[in-house]
Amino acid sequence: MCKLTINGKQVNVSDNSTILEAAKSVGIKIPTLCYLEGLTPMGACRVCMVEVEGRATLVAACTTPVQEEMVIHTNSRKARESRKVVVELLLSEHEGDCQLCERSDDCELRQLALELGIREVRYQGEKPPAMLDTSSVALIRDSAKCIKCRRCVQVCSEVQRVGALSAQFRGYHTTIAPAFNDALESITCVQCGQCAAVCPVGAIIETSHIEFVLKALDNPQKHVVVQTAPAIRAALGECFGLPPGTLVTGKMVSALRELGFDAVFDTNFAADLTIMEEGTELLTRLRNHFILGQETRLPQFTSCSPGWINYAEHYFPEILDKISTCKSPQQMFGAMAKTYYAQKANVDPADMVVVSVMPCTAKKFEAVRPEMRSSGYQDVDYVLTTRELGDLIKMGGVDFIALPDGEMDSPLGLSTGAADIFANTGGVMEAALRTVHAVTTGRSLASEDLHIEALAGLEGVKTASVTLSGTVDAWSFLEGKEVKVAVAHGLGNAASVVEYIRDHPAEFQFIEVMTCPGGCIGGGGQPRFTTDAVRLARIGAIYQEDEGKPLRQSHDNPAIQQIYAEFLEKPLSHKSHELLHTTYAKKEKVTP
Amino acid sequence: MTHLATQQSESVMSSNRELKIEDVIPVIDDIIAQKRGERGSLIPVLQSTQNLLGYLPKPILIHISEKLEIPYSEVAGVVTFYSFFSTTPRGKHTIRVCMGTACYVRGGKEVLAALSKELKIGVGETTEDGHFSLEVGRCFGACGLAPVVMVDEDVHQRVKESQIKHLLEPYLEERGEEDES
Secondary structure (H helix, E strand, C coil), X not given: CEEEEECCEEEEECCCCEHHHHHHHCCCCCCCCCCCCCXXXXXXCCCCEEEECCCCCCEECCCCECCCCCEEECCCHHHHHHHHHHHHHHHHHCCCCCXXXXXXCCCHHHHHHHXXXXXXXXXXXXXXXXXXECCCCCEEEECCCCCCCCHHHHHHHHHCCCCCCEEECCXXXXXXXXXXXXXXXXXXXXXXXXXXXXXXXXXXXXXXCHHHHHHHHHCCCCEEEEXXXXXXXXXXXHHHXXXXXXXXXXXXXHHHHHCCCCEEEEHHHHHHHHHHHHHHHHHHHHHHHHHHCCXXXXXXXXXXXXXXXXXHHHHCHHHHHHECCECCHHXXXXXXXXXXXXXXHCXXXXXXXXXXXXXXXXXXXXXXXXXXXXXXXXXXXXXXXXXXXXXXXXXXXXXXXXXXXXXXXXXXXXXXXXHHHHHCXXXXXXXXXXXXXXXXXXXXXXXXXXXXXXXXXXXXEEEEEEECCCCCHHHHHXXXXXXXXXXXXXHHHHHHHHHHHHHCCCCCCEEEEXXXXXXXXXXXXXXXXXCHHHHHHHHHHHHHHHHCCCCCCHHHCHHHHHHHHHHHCCCCCHHHHHHHECCCCCCCCCCC | CEECCCXXXXXXXXXXXXXXXXXXXXXXXXXXXXXXXXXXXXXXXXHHHHHHHCCCCHHHHHHHHHHXXXXXXXXXXXXXXXXXXXXXXXXXXXXXXXXXXXXHHHHHHHHHHHHHHHHCCCCCCXXXXXXXXXXXXXXXXXXXXXXXXXXXXXXXXXXXXXXXXXXXXXXXXXXXHHHHC
16 A cells, blocks of 8 residues: 555555546546546646656656655646646647537547636647548548547557557657558458547547438438437437436437437347347357267357457458358348338338448448348448437437337337347347247246346456256257357457467357447447446446346247248248348458 | 678678568568567567668568567558658668757758759659668767768768768769679
8 A cells, every 4th residue: 555645635545556546536636638447548648747746847647656655736836737738739739620520519628628727729830731531431530630649549459459540650740540641441440439439539530421311311202210229228318418327218219200210110129130040050050069060160259240240350360150140230120121121011122211320330331341232222221320319319409308208110129138238248148048048948047137147247258158958859969068158348358269269169159249348338439438337337227128128038029920930931041041141251451 | 981780781781682572571570580579579670671671661561560460550650750761662872861959950951952952852762773862860879970971871970061972972883883794
């Protein structure tokens, strides 16, 4: 333990704390900008400068370790003035079109300037050369707004282990960009949008589909259907000032109706469908393995997360045959909407527009993949992030908070609790095991509330095992078998798991990967700012939604039973393969 | 003239100038193998590679990035940070004029202008015959000798505009010999 004084207060913290952490522990706020919770402090922005008695210069609170008997002033004139100068200098190079900037509502630089009482910028001068990069499908980079805090660099390399962005050139000409300031499209980027999620300003944002969606809604010829991912309902409220973890499923449905969508459906339906296909796929691979001894496509990896698919295609092509061939729920939905539902509703799929609301930026990329046209049309036309839906609702003049709860339309709006938990890390695995256990043994998982405790929470890699006993005749070869599973979220963790199974190929049978920390509830398209506390609050809401559903196993969904009876026949049928499954292709690790 | 670099790197530099990228990959892999796992291995690998090829072609940088498991953006970040590194082919001889503070105030800027006029190329460019490239450097650590000009590994001290022709002569003579042979 270390004893020190901050602003006259006695503080006791562990020896390896930083000044920033010590101050936080006694409720003293030191402004920060480049600092990201849980990651190595960089000390890049110099906003958190504090005065330490006996030191000739101010120090950065985020990187300076505490020392015994240290006397720190966070609010001295010297410290305040220093911060002000730093932020004014940032403002002097920042393209401040604040009235028009999409971050005007939640810009951290603007907020800092306000908090520091900056009312004028004393430094005026030349601005560095800027580049607006619109080359990528999902993300836009505007270097004129970039303040070079390097949060995006850190999250891309440290959390996602992609490293698409880094500081290029030197001094005044420094720019945060792909190698040699090349276009984002020309390099390896998995489009996860975590850079956009952590950017304090408007330098990285998603490519907006709002105008396309409005155009479709305005066109009476078009039948516009919308699907909302499970993670939206636990986060959309934040766009309207509700605390993280507020469930707004019913209000969201009502808002979508008010906006004029012809049918309000649920990606959850397709998540239940995914469990049917992916669970059957796993059982088939297990059968081949245990009975025929020839299946090498184990462990099976999940395929719902498009950033993960991009990552595997570029970085781990050797495991592509192990990834489930199931399309993601978004794409299964699109394919079902433009075939099954189009027939049922008597709508020409050429006149149907499928809009997704996703917590994700990579979904924008996934929707335009050439493999995703199995209905004969682009299966999903436009993808809005949670943030974009928030904007669209505001633009529509809808009083979100006052809306009554609405109900999803039938049949593609019906879902079980197993689909809800697709939103969080461990959820797809739990949903799959609920159905796999029930199908093979005729009984539901025995655990409390159907949850698998070991798969919950924010640990980067989690493992669990389920022993199948009392199997029904068709699955008796699994009697007494232990199914071992692993769950990883954040691509760096996913990479660790893939590297581990290189040396331990038989250890796991099924592995869930979600690209973003916390899973989709922490996606690159979610309302800002996502901390671990926010992640846990959203996950809490998702579990609440799951537990509140009368049906909580995908195979119990009557709409799913109906679609197999009327249209798809059975899981992994010829038609399923045609519409619900896809292929992956090896890509270069570094695309220059 | 003062030799700053080792004899070894110089000999590699002059004898292997015409090596093809695919021929040097095994050599670079050897260099990487010696350095892999060490912290701070990137810059020495880049230096050795540039000594070998005269410049750092992007395919080679991608190769280095993959072998060292350092993101390509970070490799490019280092290459674009240091003026020593170049991603375009250099002339047979690289002339670096120091623009560090001491050299700058003692006439480095005028020396650079004179060299640029004499060679008819700008900074970062190579003469048409591929003989000289002109670069600026940011302090060679020889401020007492300012202004300093480096031609390849040779350090020329207290250079004056009027001495430019004289300074280039030995490197031009060599060109004459090549033409004859």
